[in-house]
Amino acid sequence: MAAPHNVGAAPMTGSSRRVLHVLKYYRPAFTGEGVFLERCSAVMQELAGTVEHDLLVTHTPRPSRPEAAGFCSTLRRVLYLNAGPVPTVLHHARLAWWFLRNLWRYDAVHFRTHADWYFVTYLLTRLAGRRLVLSATLDDSLPVLINHYRPGLRRLVAVGFRLFHAYVGISPRLHEQNRAAAAVPERCHLIPCGVTVPLATPGTRERVRRSLGVRPADPVLLFVGGLCARKDPLFLIEAMPAVLARHPGARLVLVGPPLEPDYVQKLEAAAAAGTGASVVFAGEQLDPHPWFEAADLLVFASRLEGFGTVVPEAMAHGLPVVARRLPGVNDSFVLEGETGFLMEDQAAYLEAVLRLAGDAALRRRLGSAGKALCARKFGMRQVAARYLGVYGVAEAGVPSPEGPESGLGCTASITDSRFHAQASTAAADPQGVPLLLTMVDAEEAFDWTHPFSRDARDVTSMRSQHLAHRVFSRHGVVPVYLADHPVASQDAGRAPLRELLQGGLCDLGAQLHPWVTPPFTEAIGEANSYAGNLPVAVELEKARCLTGALEDAFAITPQIYRTGRFGVGPRTADVLKQLGYVADSSVSPCWPAAAQRHDPGAWASPPGPYWVDGERTLMEIPVSAALVGRLARHGGRVAPFLFRPGADRLRLAGAAARLGLLERIRLSPEGMTVEEAKRLTRAMLAQGHRVFVLTYHSPSLEPGNTPYVRTVAQRDRFLAWLDAYYTFFREEVGGRNATWREVRFGTAAAAASPLALAS
Incomplete structure (x- = not known):
C-alpha cells in the first residue's frame, strides 16, 4: 500500500x-x-x-x-x-x-x-x-x-x-x-x-589508475590531507626524483584542498623542477575513497597531528603506510615492518618507500595486517x-557496536531541502510538452482497516492487471510496476508481471512494505509500517532483500524505488545510493505526518523532479498532489487546520472544496474524481509543473481488495477514469505519456536502455 x-x-x-x-x-x-x-x-x-x-x-x-x-x-x-x-x-x-x-x-x-x-x-x-x-x-x-x-x-x-x-x-x-x-x-x-570504509565499486582501481596514466606495475604513492606546511607534502615531492630513478612510472598523488596559497606555489614549483608529470595535484575530493583504492601505499610526512586519521583510514583500505614518527600519536598502530614504517628523515623514508614499491607481496602482507588492526582498534561502531x-544519551536496546558496519554514506536526503537541486527535464522533452508517468504499486491485498500482519500476502490481483493494459494500449502508456516482496516471491504475483515485462508492456521498480519483507526483526505496528521509522540497518537490509528478490524473480535490477505508505526516512536516500538506485518516488506532497503538519513547506508541491544529492546520481520524482483553490497560496497556514485529524466531523474540508476555496488532490483514480484530477492538473500546470505522476494500487483491479473498488461496477468506473484522464491529458493539456527513464536519463538514453531494446 x-x-x-x-x-x-x-x-x-x-x-x-x-x-x-x-x-x-x-x-x-x-x-x-x-x-x-x-x-x-x-x-x-x-x-x-x-x-x-x-x-x-x-x-x-x-x-x-x-x-x-x-x-x-x-x-x-x-x-x-x-x-x-x-x-x-x-x-x-x-x-x-x-x-x-x-x-x-x-x-x-x-x-x-x-x-x-x-x-x-x-x-x-x-x-x-x-x-x-x-x-x-x-x-x-x-x-x-x-x-x-x-x-x-x-x-x-x-x-x-x-x-x-x-x-x-x-x-x-x-x-x-x-x-x-x-x-x-x-x-x-x-x-x-x-x-x-564504504563498499568499493568494481573497477574503481582500474578507472582511477587509467586517469593517472599508470601501468599495472607502476607504484602509486598517495597523500591525503590539506596542502599546508604542517602536513609537509613538500618533503614527499623532494624525495620523488630518487623514487623515479628506481621506478620511472611512479606517481605521487596529492589529494586535498590548497589551505596555504604561498605554500602550494612552492609545491608546484618543486614538482615542475624535479618530477615532471609524476606529481599529481588531485585537489579536494569529497569522496577520497577511490584514490585509496587506486594507490599502492600511503605516504604521510605531517609534523603535527592529534591522531592523523588518514593513516588508519589507508590501513583500513589495505594499504601499507610510510609516515613520520609522531610519538604517542601513530606509533601504537603503525607497527614497524608489520603494518608499515615510521621515518624521521628522508633516508629512512626512501628506504621504506623503495622497499614497498618493489615488493608487491610485502605490500599485501602489511596491508592485510593493517586492515585487521584497524578493524579491532578503530571500528566506527x-x-x-x-x-x-x-x-549520556545511549538508548536501551542499542545495537551491539561489535556488529558489521553498514557502509552507508550521509550525503543525500529525500526530505531535507539543503541537499536538493531542481532537475532539468529538457532531455526528456526539449519543447516543454507536459509528461505523464504512470506508476502502479504492485502489492499484496489486505484489509486497510485491520492491524498489519505478516500473513497478508495475497497477490492474486496481479492476474487482473491486463484489464488496465487494455486502456494503456489505447493511449501508449508504459507503466512502471513498483513491486514489493510478496509479488516478487510468489508465482501468483511474479508470473503475470513477468509476462508483461517480456512483452515490453511495462517497466519494473521496487516498493518496500516493511511488515512483509525480511528480515523480520521489528515489532509490527503503525509506526514500523513506515520504512523510514525503522533503524537504519534494518531499513537497509529490508531494501537489500527486496532488491535481491526482484533480481531473482525477473532477472532485472530495479533502479526506481518507493517506500510503501510514502514512508521515506532521514537515511532512505543513503540506503538507495548504496544499493545503486537512480530514482525514487517516495514523496507524496500535501499528506504530511503529524509532526510536519504545521510546517508550511509540507503542504507545498515540489516544482518538479529534483536531485537529492550533490553528485546528482539520485533523482526524486514526486507523486503529483497539491492544494487547489482560491486559498491555495495561503494553504500552508490554512491546510493544517482544515485537514487535521477529526476535522471531517465538522465537514469543513468538504465545504471549502465545494466553495472552490481549498481542496487537496492527488493524481490517482483512488478516492479522486476525474474532474478533481483535471483541476489538479490545470492548477499544477499554472504553477509551472511539466512532469506529472499518476499512481494507484494493483489490488484495486479486483473488487473487494481496496476501499476504492468494492464492486465490478466500481472497477469499470475505475478503468473509465483512466481512459478519460489519459484522453484529457493528451487532447486538452497537449501532453504525452512518458516513462520515468525518459525523465531521469533523457529520451535518447531511455530509448537505448536494455529494457527498451528488449521490447
Missing part, C-alpha cells in the same frame, strides 16, 4: 534527544575534525536513531550560497554563528546569546575545540543541567590550553575547565596530557577517531557507541 489517503511521510516516533556539537571551522574550509564528525554522526544515528545531532560553527563565516557549505544528512542542522568576520568581543557576545536562546533544546553539548575563551557558554551549559564535553584533537590538551592564558589567570582557568563532565583525547599523548591536568582523571576518555555513552 503506497498510502491510504489519510497518511503521509513517515512520522518520527519516540522522544528525541539532541546533542549539540561545536566546531570552530567547518565547510567550505574543511577540517579533519569536521570529516570525522560527519562520519561518526552517521554511525551514531544508526546505533541510536532517536538521538539527533546539530552542529554550531563559531568561526567559519556562513557561506553565501548554501550549496557551497556541503551538508551531512545525519547532522540535522548546521548553524553558522557569523556571516563574516566580527570583533572578538562581539563574537563572544553572540555566542553567549545564542546559547541563552537555544541551550534548552539539547541534552549534551560537545565542544570539539575550545571555542569559548571566556567560559561563559560552559557555565551556562552547566547551570542548565546539560552534559558538557571537551575534545583535544591536535595540540589542545588541557595543559596546552591552560598555558595559552597569562600566568596570573592559569589557576582560575584550570578551575574553569572543571566545568566539563568529560574530556576526550583522540590519541594516547593527548589522553595522558588531559589526565595529568584534570582535577578528576576519571573524567578523561581516550577515544580515537573511528574509520569507515565502537567509537560511536563510546561517544553516545559519554553524552
